[in-house]
Amino acid sequence: MTDIETTRRHDGSRDDISGAVDGSLRQDVSYLGSLLGRVLRESGGAELFQAVEDVRAAVIAAYEGADGASLDDAQRLVDALDQELAEQVARAFTCYFHLSNLAEEHHRVRVLRRRGSEASAAGDSVSATLRQLTDEVGAEEASKRLDALRFHPVLTAHPTEARRRAVASSIRRISDLMTDRDRLENDVAVAEAERRLLEEVDTLWRTSPIRTTRPTPLDEVRTAMSIFDQTLFEIVPQVYRLLDDRLLGDAAGREPAVAPAFMRLGTWIGGDRDGNPHVTAEVTRAAADIAAEHVLLGLHRATTRVGGTLTLDEAETPASAELVALAEAQRAMDADVASRIGVRSPHELHRRVLMFVAARIDATRREGAPLAYGHPDELLADLRVVQQSLRTAGAHRSANGDLQGLVWQVETFGFHLAELEVRQHSQVHRTALEELRAADPVAGGEQPTGGDAGADTAPPARSEMTDEVLSVFRTIADLQKRYGTRAASRYIVSFTQSSADLANVYELAERAMGDEPAPVLDVIPLFETFADLEASTRILDEALRTEAVQKRLAATGRRLEVMLGYSDSSKDVGPVSATFALYSAQARIADWAAENDIELTLFHGRGGALGRGGGPANEAVLAQPPASVDGRFKITEQGEVIFAQYGNKTIAARHVEQMAAATLLASSPSNEQANATAAARFAEVASTMDVASREAFFGLVKADGFASWFAAVTPMEEVGLLALGSRPARRGLSVESLEDLRAIPWVFAWTQARINLAGWYGLGSALEAVGDLELLREAYATWPLFSAMIKNVEMSLAKTDEHIAREYLALADRDDLAERVLDEMARTRKWVLAVSGHGEVLDGRPVLSRAVRLRSPYVDALSLLQLRALRAIRVAGGGDPADADHRLLLLSVNGIAAGLQNTG
Numbered sequence: 001m002t003d004i005e006t007t008r009r010h011d012g013s014r015d016d017i018s019g020a021v022d023g024s025l026r027q028d029v030s031y032l033g034s035l036l037g038r039v040l041r042e043s044g045g046a047e048l049f050q051a052v053e054d055v056r057a058a059v060i061a062a063y064e065g066a067d068g069a070s071l072d073d074a075q076r077l078v079d080a081l082d083q084e085l086a087e088q089v090a091r092a093f094t095c096y097f098h099l100s101n102l103a104e105e106h107h108r109v110r111v112l113r114r115r116g117s118e119a120s121a122a123g124d125s126v127s128a129t130l131r132q133l134t135d136e137v138g139a140e141e142a143s144k145r146l147d148a149l150r151f152h153p154v155l156t157a158h159p160t161e162a163r164r165r166a167v168a169s170s171i172r173r174i175s176d177l178m179t180d181r182d183r184l185e186n187d188v189a190v191a192e193a194e195r196r197l198l199e200e201v202d203t204l205w206r207t208s209p210i211r212t213t214r215p216t217p218l219d220e221v222r223t224a225m226s227i228f229d230q231t232l233f234e235i236v237p238q239v240y241r242l243l244d245d246r247l248l249g250d251a252a253g254r255e256p257a258v259a260p261a262f263m264r265l266g267t268w269i270g271g272d273r274d275g276n277p278h279v280t281a282e283v284t285r286a287a288a289d290i291a292a293e294h295v296l297l298g299l300h301r302a303t304t305r306v307g308g309t310l311t312l313d314e315a316e317t318p319a320s321a322e323l324v325a326l327a328e329a330q331r332a333m334d335a336d337v338a339s340r341i342g343v344r345s346p347h348e349l350h351r352r353v354l355m356f357v358a359a360r361i362d363a364t365r366r367e368g369a370p371l372a373y374g375h376p377d378e379l380l381a382d383l384r385v386v387q388q389s390l391r392t393a394g395a396h397r398s399a400n401g402d403l404q405g406l407v408w409q410v411e412t413f414g415f416h417l418a419e420l421e422v423r424q425h426s427q428v429h430r431t432a433l434e435e436l437r438a439a440d441p442v443a444g445g446e447q448p449t450g451g452d453a454g455a456d457t458a459p460p461a462r463s464e465m466t467d468e469v470l471s472v473f474r475t476i477a478d479l480q481k482r483y484g485t486r487a488a489s490r491y492i493v494s495f496t497q498s499s500a501d502l503a504n505v506y507e508l509a510e511r512a513m514g515d516e517p518a519p520v521l522d523v524i525p526l527f528e529t530f531a532d533l534e535a536s537t538r539i540l541d542e543a544l545r546t547e548a549v550q551k552r553l554a555a556t557g558r559r560l561e562v563m564l565g566y567s568d569s570s571k572d573v574g575p576v577s578a579t580f581a582l583y584s585a586q587a588r589i590a591d592w593a594a595e596n597d598i599e600l601t602l603f604h605g606r607g608g609a610l611g612r613g614g615g616p617a618n619e620a621v622l623a624q625p626p627a628s629v630d631g632r633f634k635i636t637e638q639g640e641v642i643f644a645q646y647g648n649k650t651i652a653a654r655h656v657e658q659m660a661a662a663t664l665l666a667s668s669p670s671n672e673q674a675n676a677t678a679a680a681r682f683a684e685v686a687s688t689m690d691v692a693s694r695e696a697f698f699g700l701v702k703a704d705g706f707a708s709w710f711a712a713v714t715p716m717e718e719v720g721l722l723a724l725g726s727r728p729a730r731r732g733l734s735v736e737s738l739e740d741l742r743a744i745p746w747v748f749a750w751t752q753a754r755i756n757l758a759g760w761y762g763l764g765s766a767l768e769a770v771g772d773l774e775l776l777r778e779a780y781a782t783w784p785l786f787s788a789m790i791k792n793v794e795m796s797l798a799k800t801d802e803h804i805a806r807e808y809l810a811l812a813d814r815d816d817l818a819e820r821v822l823d824e825m826a827r828t829r830k831w832v833l834a835v836s837g838h839g840e841v842l843d844g845r846p847v848l849s850r851a852v853r854l855r856s857p858y859v860d861a862l863s864l865l866q867l868r869a870l871r872a873i874r875v876a877g878g879g880d881p882a883d884a885d886h887r888l889l890l891l892s893v894n895g896i897a898a899g900l901q902n903t904g
Contacts, residue, residue: 022847024110028103028178035194035201036095043205044088051085052092055861063857071803071860078864083884087891090865093858094895095205098167100855101901102175109650110182124618127246129661136669145631145667147260151660152634154266154603155227155418155642157220164211165223168643170204175648209894210887217279221270221287225294227646228265228417233298235653236263236412237405242657254396257404261411262660266490266634267291267418273472274425274494281471288420288479288488295417296365299379300358302409306402307354311345312395319349320389326382330356334371350386350398357382364415367482375484376414383407416487420479422472423492423526426501432466433504436511473512477519485520492563496525497532499542506548522552524603528565530573533585536562537592544596553598561634562589563603571746574697574762579789580690587625587679594627603634618662619791623784625679626672633663640901678783685770685779685786692769693762700761700820712812714749715870718889721881751799752896753808754863757821759796763789764827767835776835790832794841797829798852799900804863811867811874859899866892 041049058077061069081089123129126146134142177200181193215223244259245252270287273279319327327349331338337359338352345351361379363369373379383406390399439462479488493501502523509518525543527536540562543549553560564585570578586602593600602624606617621633637645646652665671679686700706711717750757770776779786802825809818833841842849869889873879879886 022107022111025103025107028106029100032099032103032174032178032201033096035198036092036099036205038198039202039205040092043202048085048088048092051081051089055089055093056858059857059860059864063860071807071864074860075807075864075867078861079868083888086865086868087884087888090862090888090891090895091205091209093861094209094891094898095201096858097855097895097898098171098204099174099201101898102171102178104851105648105651106175106178109179109648112650112654124658124661125246126243126657126661126664129665130247133664133668145664146262148631149260149262149660149664150264150601150632150634151262151656151663152264152266152601152603152632153637153659154421154634155224155269156267156272156636156638157217157224157269164207164209165219166207167204167209170200170207172647174200174204210890217270217276217283218286218290221290224267224269224642225290227642228291228294229298231646231649231652232265233295233302233409233413235649235656236261237408238649239263239653239656239660240408241405242653253400255400256391257400257408261408263412263656265413265418266421268421268423268636271420271488272423274423280468281475284420284422284472284488285475285479288416288483291417291420292415292483292487293365295413296361296415299406299409299413300361300365302406303354303358303361306406307351307358309402310351310354310398311348312350312390312393312398314347314349317350317390317393317395317398320385320392322385323349323353323389326385327353327356334359337371350390350395353382354386354403357386373415376410379415380407380410383410414484414486416479416483419486419490420488421490421492422476422488423494424469424472426493426495426497426504428465428469429493429501429504429508432469432508435462435466436508469508470512473509473519476509476521477513477516480519489520490522490524490561492524492526494526494565495528495532496539497535499539499546501525502543503546503548520555522556522561523549524561524563526563526565526605527585528568528605530569530578530581533564533569533581536585537588540589540592557599558597559599559601560593561601561603563605565605567605567747570758573694575759576693576762576766576789577690577697579785580686583625583679583785586628590625590628590630600628600630601632601634602628603636605636616788616791618658619784619788621659621662621666622671623675623788624666626676627667629663629666631663631667633659633666635659640897644901674782675784678779678785682775682779682783682786685775688770689763689766693766696762696765696824700817700824703817703820705814706817709812709814709817710749712874713808713810713818714753714755715866715889715893716745716749718870718873718886719745719748719752719893721886721890751900752866752893754799754801754804754859754896755808755821755825756796756800760793760800760828761821761824763793764824764829764831767831768827773834776831777837780835790836791844793828793832794836794838794844795848797825797832798841798849800825801856801860801863802826804860807863807867808870811870855899859896862892862895862899866896 037049040052055074055077058069058074061067062071062074078086078089130142130146133145137145174197177193177197181190181197184190184193240257240259240261244257247258248255267287270279270290271284273284327338330353338356341352341355341359345355357379360371360373360382363371364373366372383403387399387403387407390396390403476488476491491505493505496502502525505521505523506518509521513519525536525539527533527539532539544553564582566578566582569581572578573581589602590600592598604620606620617635621629644651645655747758750759767776780790781787802822805825806818806822809821812818829841833839836844838844840849842852866889869885869892872885873889876885
């Protein structure tokens with residue numbers, strides 16, 4: 001299998017893309033494709049290789065319209081394959097996409113490394129942003145804003161990573177070998193590298209892409225830990241160091257660091273129990289313990305390494321009085337450990353003290369050990385004593401080098417690694433409190449209602465659900481005692497619909513702990529539906545008057561966090577209206593916070609796909625309403641996005657810096673003024689688009705029989721068979737309406753059908769309703785929110801395919817709904833191109849555009865295999881989920897997800 005050199009544009013003209021894709025990337029894709037071809041011949045013989053090549057040639061010919069070739073011709077070829085061969089062909093194309101994705105990542109890293117310092121000085125770097133901010137607000141204010149900067153990604157276990165962990169590990173090994181190969185010059189070494197690559201490609205081919213069992217929440221925790229171990233622990237101090245070097249210039253290393261530890265890591269994995277019965281209090285405790293184990297091991301290794309390098313003789317680098325006192329305190333803690341360390345470094349007190357610190361970190365990992373630190377602040381205090389002693393002795397570079405990196409790691413990760421957040425549905429709390437109040441009416445402040453409340457009336461039994469709810473609060477209290485309050489204090493209430501939903505959490509915490517102090521909680525409302533977003537400030541106003549919230553605000557210096565859900569609002573009113581509703585809600589909440597003297601942090605529950613708030617996150621930050629960011633940006637990172645953004649050290653460092661820079665720039669006077677001016681200028685445009693898009697969206701999703709039609713024309717039901725994550729795909733037993741379905745399979749299913757409806761439906765009608773093309777082009781040029789929307793929809797449309805979509809829509813006998821979808825697709829494409837001024841979607845991003853078109857014919861092959869399976873399943877009326885047709889369908893789902901590079 002090799003890469004495509006030409007494709008056909010939608011207007012029918014042949015398009016040579018060979019010069020548009022970097023030669024090194026093309027060579028890598030071609031090379032890996034040739035290795036896969038060799039493996040296919042060795043494994044399946046000439047028949048398999050020829051079948052793959054025949055299908056490849058057929059879909060390319062159909063895509064390009066060459067010599068009258070059509071999609072029907074390719075479908076007939078696919079349908080003629082016997083079952084085993086069809087499955088092998090699906091797996092071959094899936095492997096090809098994994099290798100192509102790997103090559104693209106490899107090339108991206110190559111480009112970033114080639115740029116070197118040039119990339120770090122780019123306009124979207126933190127240092128460049130700080131210079132711009134200094135020009136606008138002055139050096140003192142800019143420095144103050146930098147110190148307050150916070151970028152807070154939160155890892156979630158939402159099931160959008162279609163790859164098995166074994167597949168991901170195989171891909172990572174191939175990537176490492178490709179990196180090694182780039183450095184080789186010796187022919188013998190090159191040949192050996194190729195042998196090893198063939199071995200790994202063969203392993204990838206032979207590894208089943210389908211999970212046989214659904215991962216447990218703790219499996220998901222361990223998967224996330226691999227990202228921390230492989231990249232985050234190392235790259236975070238590197239990002240700070242890069243900024244520090246830029247800020248201090250020639251003084252870097254000689255002067256104390258000025259770059260703040262601006263990143264905080266959060267996690268829902270093991271804490272998000274909304275709709276997931278497998279996440280229990282026991283799981284939450286285990287998740288926190290696993291994370292702490294990883295970070296304490298990392299800190300122990302780092303401290304041991306840094307301590308081992310501090311071989312500074314006391315004669316040349318005398319210890320300060322504070323360091324001597326610390327060393328004496330350490331000896332008093334454990335004379336044997338101190339003596340054992342002292343034997344190896346008798347005249348190197350800085351080294352001895354730091355090695356003892358390493359021993360204390362190791363003891364902290366083993367809970368209850370006498371040397372254990374009680375809190376990460378104690379560790380920071382010891383490190384700073386060593387730092388200051390080195391500075392006093394003139395060893396500035398030792399003080400400000402790797403030791404400073406260790407300080408940054410402790411400041412960022414503490415002893416907990418990621419701040420574990422608990423999420424639960426508001427209705428669960430209501431039900432639990434009803435039970436508790438019924439059993440204890442006096443404590444609940446209520447009297448029994450209905451019937452004769454006689455002395456012989458026994459209190460109702462408490463359900464397992466209520467017991468579980470209470471045990472969660474006891475677990476949080478234990479985790480705070482073990483790892484500090486920061487480890488687990490945020491409690492998110494999904495579907496917050498009143499201030500009582502927040503007060504209920506505080507009451508449950510009090511009830512759970514009895515006579516013991518309740519855990520410290522920051523109860524965070526999550527506004528998800530359109531109605532809840534509209535009611536957000538009223539709910540916050542009511543909450544502000546409750547005693548529990550007032551008490552917490554007093555303790556935090558009036559800091560408050562509010563979360564916004566992108567998924568359900570988009571599924572609720574469509575992507576266009578949801579975009580405007582979210583913007584409006586943020587603006588109102590920011591104004592409300594200012595009026596009430598509250599330091600607000602908005603938490604954005606963005607998904608990976610465009611239908612769930614996806615798209616370039618740094619561009620989204622800059623499009624937020626004035627005063628809504630204020631130097632703090634918190635965002636969910638999930639599924640395939642976690643691995644895409646944080647799986648590689650170079651890419652992860654670039655992502656963190658871009659996000660931090662955007663967070664800093666978003667609150668600049670120039671950016672806030674641009675957003676404020678545009679919002680006022682185009683308020684009527686937004687209103688018109690909102691009404692028209694919602695009308696179009698409701699016309700589809702509220703049509704009679706829509707839910708069953710949606711299930712028929714997409715692999716929605718079958719996607720639920722994939723063991724993607726521990727959480728169920730739906731809230732009930734069946735999908736009778738759109739409300740029953742979670743947002744992820746809603747997006748995933750439309751993506752698989754090559755329609756991507758969740759990302760664009762309604763925009764064409766909205767733009768047509770405005771009608772004024774010049775006004776819309778002005779909005780595209782000057783309104784960041786509108787521009788980001790159009791660009792995101794361009795990406796979504798680039799991954800649609802009208803011809804393939806028609807085949808999926810024909811799976812059900814509802815021509816009215818099918819034509820409605822196709823008409824809106826054509827309308828949206830027409831207006832997006834007119835507004836952007838492009839001849840074809842993504843013309844403004846030519847490399848990305850051509851990369852998408854390069855992939856499309858290969859995705860077509862998997863779509864045709866999936867259609868074959870779906871038709872057979874529909875004819876059989878569902879059939880057995882374990883049969884061959886379902887197996888082929890699930891194989892195609894994995895392949896299409898890999899080819900399109902997003903799921904939900």
